[in-house]
Amino acid sequence: MKLETKDLLTGDEISSKEFLELIDFSIKLKEENKTVKGKQLLENKTLAMLFEKPSTRTRVSFETGMKQLGGHTIILSLNEMQHSRGESVEDTAKTLSGYVDGIVARVYEHSFIEDLAKHATVPVINGLSNSYHPCQTLADFMTIKEHKKKFKDLKIAWIGDGNNVCNSLIFGCSKTQTDIVIATPKGFEPNPEVVKKASENTTIDLTTDPESAVKDADIVMTDTFTSIHTSDPKRTENFLPSFQVNESLMEKAKNDAIFMHCLPAKRDQEVTSAVIDGSQSVVWDQAENRLHSQKALLSSLGI
Ligand code: CP
Ligand code: NVA
Secondary structure, eight states: OOOSOSOBSSSTTSOHHHHHHHHHHHHHHHHHHTTOSOOOTTTTOEEEEEESSOOSHHHHHHHHHHHHTTOEEEEEEGGGSGGGGTOOHHHHHHHHHTTOSEEEEEOSOHHHHHHHHHHOSSOEEESOOSSOOHHHHHHHHHHHHHHHSOSTTOEEEEESOOOHHHHHHHHHHHHHTOEEEEEOOTTOOOOHHHHHHHTTTSOEEEESOHHHHHTTOSEEEEOOSSOTTOOOTTGGGGTTTTTOBOHHHHTTSOTTOEEEEOSOOOBTTTBOHHHHTSTTBOHHHHHHHHHHHHHHHHHHTTO
16 A cells, blocks of 8 residues: 555544555554565665664664565664754755655654654654654554454543653544543643544543543553653652552453553553553553554555
8 A cells, every 4th residue: 555645743644544554454464474574565675763762662663674574774863963963954854865765753842853754855754752653553553453343433541641642642543533532630631733633533532530531441541651751750740649540440441441551661650560461451462563553654655
């Protein structure tokens, strides 16, 4: 398949139809990967990966994925590039476009990725900004499809911080028409413009009550209360104890509800070990699915 968009910055660039196709393609690649690891869809292609923040899953899944598709990656730390000495994002984007076939960037400011995409002639993928994490969303919906076989008539309960992962997840809900209830403390809501736009296609409810949010939920999801870009040492006090996903909260969701977390988790803060290691948790499938869904993405973006 070939996506219409050149870049993936928020998740909203992909149409609903494309999103659903991409998820099915990801599942197909995962199945094929069991027998044929090296499907050469990106032979001799090069992906540059710019990191301003740490990463385990994003880096390793993109590197492994490119290799399995016949291509390779160049890992760049932003503070070792001339950008750290003042070279503009525009000049960096134009230079890289002369060498590589695609760029993944994990940075603080989302505007950096927008600039990069504007000036790069090759596809740009957001590997996490302060505002969005669309690659996570693809893996999340792939995991939901594997476990629940459908998207419509499902309810996701997002508990905790209305952060970058949550913003892109909301776009994913809009593409798949999955209902979502987002429970956050006051002041930690997701981007209201994202909520407004996505509400045109699906039901998005905001609440400050985690217990009401998980009622009848098919999927309970959370993320760290202290994202990389946050700095307030007292931030977790806004969330604890009520926004922790523990066994007592999980019991209020449907009996067959699954627990999801993009990882890395701060155990016994946003989620207890009993839940993340428990029978309802699908976090390791979710982490593995970063590989398969990004292979589908890379080979559909025209890299
Ligand atoms: N979920 C995720 O993006 O993990 P990393 O920060 O390890 O890449
Ligand atoms: N919200 C987290 C996600 C990490 C993958 C962060 O931004 O640090």
